[in-house]
Amino acid sequence: MICSSAIRRRGFLSRNFLVGLVLFILCAGFAIHRQALYLANMRPYRPYLTINLIPGTRSNQVIKAAALGYDDFLSVFLWLRSIQDFGGQFRDPFALESQANAFWSITALQPLFTEAYDFGGLVIGDEGGSLNIWGSRVRPVEEQEQGWQFVNSMEEARQRADAMNEQALALFEHGIESDPDHFRHAYNAVYTSVSGLHDPRRAVPYAEVATLRPDCPDWVAGTIPYLQGRSGEHRIAMALWFARLREAISARSDLQIGINMRKIAEDGVNAWNCQTLTAALSLWSGMHGRALPDSLDQLVTDGFLTFDPEDVLASIELWRAAHSTTDPPPDLQTLVVEGFFPADPENPPEPLAFFDYIRFLDDVRRLQETTSQFETIREADLNLEMYLTVQGRIPDCPLNAWYIHSGDAQMLERMQRIGPFSYMVDHRDSRVWDTNRLFEDTARDLVSLRRRLSNYHGSHDQWPETLDELFPEGESAPVERGTGLPFIYDPADGTVHCRTFPALNGEINETMMGPPRPVDEGG
Template sequence: MKRGLITNIILFLLFAAFFTPAVLIQRRGLENVLKNPPFQETWLLSSRSGPMLRLMSLRYDMVAADFLWLRAIQSFGGRGMTNRDWKPVYNMFDTITELDPYFEQAYTFGNLVIGDEGGQQTEGLKLLRKGMFNLIRQYRIPFEGMYVAQWSLRNLDMARWFGRMTVKRPDMPDWVPRVVAYLEVQAGEFFIGYRQFLSNLLQAIDAEDVALQGIALNKVRETIDKLNMFHLMQAYDEYTTATGAPPGRIEDLAGMPALQNVEMPRMSQVMALIQKYARAQGKQGVYEGWKDGIAMPTPDQIAAVELVTTATEGQTRMLPLEGVIFQQSLDKRTGIPEEPHGTRYVLNLSKIGYPWVQKDELILSAAKLQEDLAGLLKGVRDAIAERKKELGRNPRDLHEVFYTDFNTTEPFGGKFNYDPTTGNFTSSTFPKL
């Protein structure tokens, strides 16, 4: 025991003997560094200097560009963009890319320095735009432009433009189109986004990539749902404008102009087409595990699909059929659209009539509204249980729980029931929930 203690003490003393001098040496070195004056950039370019330096470099343009690149890195590392006029820094990166138009890092790093660090996102984008047209085969520069435009400038239209440039680049990774399609859907260009996600789904089926199938299928379903909701909310506004009152049932919207003869895809039809064309190629189609929560076609719906033989002859892949499947999945319908999760659309009656409620809360899928109802029931039941602890008995009514009348409307249009004998709180629509 004593021997072990002595060993530990000796080890501790050795550690302290070596570690303490190391700390002191490091501290002394830092103090010496702090005594040095901050880096002062003396090469401040007051204007665009590319043409002049190209002449002065005597055809050694890239050497001059590399020299300026080193100066730019030193300048940024020395002081960053704090308390600095961004224009000379922009001029430096602009000059570098004039001398060497194919210097990709100069565009991206320049955007970082000027835009992210300097706060001049518009000027940073100007540099990226310049690089995008000089480096026409690389995706990275327009992709960064898309990112800056969307998530820094909140300019969706500009982000979509950069995105469309990005997907045309040959070195583009396969995940980029999904990001671009997301932007299209956000902008209300549902058909563009839907077609891209459909293409991703067919590509995943060809590759037998189960994970990518799940991602793409979810995006197809989400896009169709957003398109349906767009038309349903238009119909909702038309109904309230025409009647001066909110609808009492989802069916009240079926006769509104926004839902008359509207061309849109149906999830069940998409699944029927994929299944029929996949079988024609001897493939499984969509992975069985992803079919839960999807509006699936009936056997008659699958049988009714007419294969376009001119497109399928000799074809062993699904992706080339994307245009055919896209066109066949669209049909003109009147009335309440099909809910792509396999349930139905319903009005959330507990939210209607309140001006602060977001529009996307007014119409939901039946499954989502049932989830909301379950959450509401749990909240009230928890409040009843808490009040019961305080009283030592079941509350006589909900007024005794909330100290006011309970006026919340049952989301499906049913009634809430409270039994003071058992303390149970239920919904008449789903009494077992």
């Protein structure tokens, strides 16, 4: 009774109160119901969910929470700050390292900030991942000035540059995930993988992702076979190029046919041959303890190259002549079984795969002759054999040397200039090196090693057991350029020799080391 009278006295039963209460329950109930609906279907694209993809996640989550919904403004603020910082600290690699954090934060705050991925990739990858910039900070410990930041060796510079490129890739991956409309994040990742990390194999999936984006131009798909070829997947590369060639023929695209033909010849056949040849050279040098054979013929003589691609075409011609036909043989097996080509039918060497492509191309040519109305297509354009013609072949050039970059005029000139001793294997990116440069770099390495040995002997009164002892922990002694073999070191008397250039085993003078050059060019 007391309770009910108190309720009445306080007006809880008044009309106004009851109306208000009902209204409140309705409004609050509806609002909370709507709220529950929103939360149940909470937007999956809440940006910071993707932060877990990138390093340093915890700090980004804190920034995200601290932004209190002003993510866009904060990301723009950091963006402006990064631009100014980049301008102010231009080409300082240590400052660029810290810039990586800024771009993670910007894109964590607002993953749709597409410009931040582009510019971040430029800052972190192109600039921060440049060996040229890091190389400019290489100083031996004893020469490092106070107040400046340096790296101790070229190897450390390379590691730091690679680390920056890795960070740029992480940024691009964040962009790929957050912004599925644009191909450029994936394509930037391709660029960084190839030019920064020298890892075309890694670039392939990025290129494939780029082609799936709605704004991807057609030419991006054309880079995939190129990347496959650079990765050593020549069979896949050739298949892709031929598929594109077929499309070009179907579409009757004069331009695309020309482009794909050239790609097949230069980046397909030649690159494959180049790889085969360099692999054989590497194997040969490893087994003989010398960098190079006297000539490339020796590779064939010693059995390192069991097959010369030129022989396939010659065999085809022989087969055609024997069968009085202009048609190619139906398949490789026929050629081998009938004795026109010396190979194990069960286990043909890799370059024999060319044969099927060549035959296919032969069919394409016939197809062209019978169905196409293209007047601009010349026989030579569709003939892969053009790279085997005698015309332009370098006199006295060793067997197969022609297959290395036969489409590269600059390389041809170089080959003519420096003669047969001109091919070395660079294990990192399969480049072809010139001997003069290699000689000079090796001379520099040897001088440096001998100086370190002398210092070591001066302080320890004995020679080190291995050359690695001359270097700080985590670093190893340089190896012979090109072959990758270790220098010959005798711990009994502290002498160090190289296999490749016997002339360097004596006194090395300034002339032998060549002119000074930017640090990164030495590779």
